[in-house]
Amino acid sequence: MRLLAACFLFVGAACSPETTQLEPDFTIEASQRVSGSNFLTPETVAQQNDDFENPGYLWVERGADLFEQGEPSCAGCHENGLEGVATHYPAFDTGTQTLINLEGRINLCRTRHQGLTSLPYESDELLSLTAFVAEQSRGLPISVEVTPQTQSAFESGANYFMTRRGQLNLACTQCHDDNWGKQLRGDTISQGHGNGFPAYRFEWEDFGSLHRRLHDCDTGVRAAPMELGSQTYIDLEFYLAVRASGLELESPGIRR
């Protein structure tokens, strides 16, 4: 309910015609927002920060190789790298007039400029390329804002975050806004930021996208999950990125 109130505040802000940048109101104040890595053991944080010990770097390296392939290759155009780019995703694509995430941008580059097919969501190749691009923004603050073009996507993401679902009938906000820092058995509830993704998760023993994590949250409350790469999850990813703005991007992160 608190979230609904926040939504209405947001809508209220959007109504003033001269506003182009909308500043939504979140339950957790900006000064209180902390990365999921704050809830990991010091050993896991050390592993995340060590490029040789962090298993995610295997995907980053694969991505670096893939970046050189194709005619033209990604590197053929992006010769100066892509530092900072990932901090601004999801972003609005003017060509398709839709909100896309980094995975979507990589696939659009392939089909628009490289004469290649889209890579399947969660494929090793797409994860590797995404990790390679995201890693170039490691340590930089996430910087995603709501604009008039993305306002409806933001509201859709906010709505998903605030809506109870599944047999357990729980909304994301109830754990990640209202009860973060408390213990669920051995786990500390995080604030639910996506700044470590794509990430290596111990539970998966694998590297995966934020959408795979969202899929797990949905099935965790026994809700029918959405498709990975679906617009619903992209909108939710966008809401989360606005909410996480200011936090450092940590991909390839390590999470439980």
Place this chain on the structure above:
Amino acid sequence: MIRACALSSLVTLLFCCPEAFAEQLVTPDMIVGDTIAAPLSNTASSVEVGKTVFVDRDQGHCVLCHQIDGLDAEFQGNVGPDLSTVGDRLSAAQIRFRIVDLQSLIPDTVMPSYYRLHDLNQVQEEFQDQTILSAEQIEHLVAYLTSRTQD
């Protein structure tokens, strides 16, 4: 998927309202204030079985959020209140109500409703039309929690 869900809830609203009670396992007349006096099941309840329901990951797994002193379960959660002496604070009828559908009294509570089928959204297919716990499991839990007193 979303559209399908929205449509199905619309259908539910349009056609099921007059018979909404038919879907409700616990009808409003069974609830008085914050109590459900009548047991949900006639089978004999057991404190020991209730303790298992409280701890087991595949049953209530209440220790995910709650703690009870002396219970053989490591890393008990603290999202919900400590239930070590809940039997001193609440009657069996109050405990039963809180497990069945606390959301009917406190809509914002994070406590799931363990014995309810109505007004749910986007439920995974394998869990549809099933309560989280059975009537028998809840009666065992009520017996166990009622037994949790200081003495």
